[in-house]
């Protein structure tokens with residue numbers, strides 16, 4: 001079997017207790033957290049990650065602002081914009097850093113993934129279009145403006161390497177900003193147990209075989225820690 005020493009209790013609480021656990025196998029499902037690239041002004045109150053904006057909107061019904069800008073990269077920006085609109089925030093723009101050629105190049109080598117996700121993408125794109133929320137590619141928030149809190153952003157066109165193109169800057173009035181550039185798996189537990197990780201185009205993930213087995217005997221992994229594919233895929237792997 002496997003022997004583990006675990007600490008049990010609420011995160012950061014004083015009364016956490018250490019327990020020794022013996023089991024036939026261990027399943028690691030430590031998930032991922034969202035990433036945001038910093039820009040000047042990103043520490044102002046009113047700026048959150050896209051994941052935090054999504055969690056507040058979907059779980060608590062709270063909008064991070066009255067006029068919100070969503071900026072970053074990846075398909076996650078679309079459901080975030082929709083959730084913000086559903087809780088009453090005016091989403092003044094969604095800015096996707098990658099241009100159309102880069103977005104297409106990202107999907108084309110994996111048409112099977114696109115087949116699964118295209119319908120979802122179109123649903124979200126339709127939801128944005130119905131609410132007249134502008135979705136712009138090849139653009140990003142390059143600066144957050146405000147004294148003491150968010151009062152606006154500067155948006156610029158980007159080149160293929162995500163460098164702002166001089167002369168394209170434009171100010172957008174808003175009181176909240178959601179920044180999201182994908183997700184990164186929480187690898188600490190897997191690395192502590194000696195599991196091998198693999199690199200793919202989206203980052204480093206725990207390597208698993210067809211039965212979700214890691215490279216360490218009796219240690220399995222499931223969910224986002226093995227690859228970013230959303231909640232449905234994470235549930236299916238359980």
Ligand SMILES: Cc1cc2nc3c(=O)[nH]c(=O)nc-3n(C[C@H](O)[C@H](O)[C@H](O)COP(=O)(O)OP(=O)(O)OC[C@H]3O[C@@H](n4cnc5c(N)ncnc54)[C@H](O)[C@@H]3O)c2cc1C
Pocket residue numbers: 029030031032033034050051052054055058079186188189222223224225229230231232234235
């Ligand atoms: C902020 C945010 C918003 C999201 N919004 C959506 C959405 O709207 N729709 C959607 O389909 N998907 C969304 N996702 C993705 C979705 O949450 C994941 O696909 C799904 O939850 C992955 O399940 P999981 O079991 O792999 O990990 P999780 O559900 O993330 O669970 C991992 C758990 O492991 C714990 N953990 C991590 N490391 C350790 C450790 N070392 N020791 C002990 N415990 C540990 C964590 O505290 C957490 O409780 C969102 C993700 C994030 C981060």
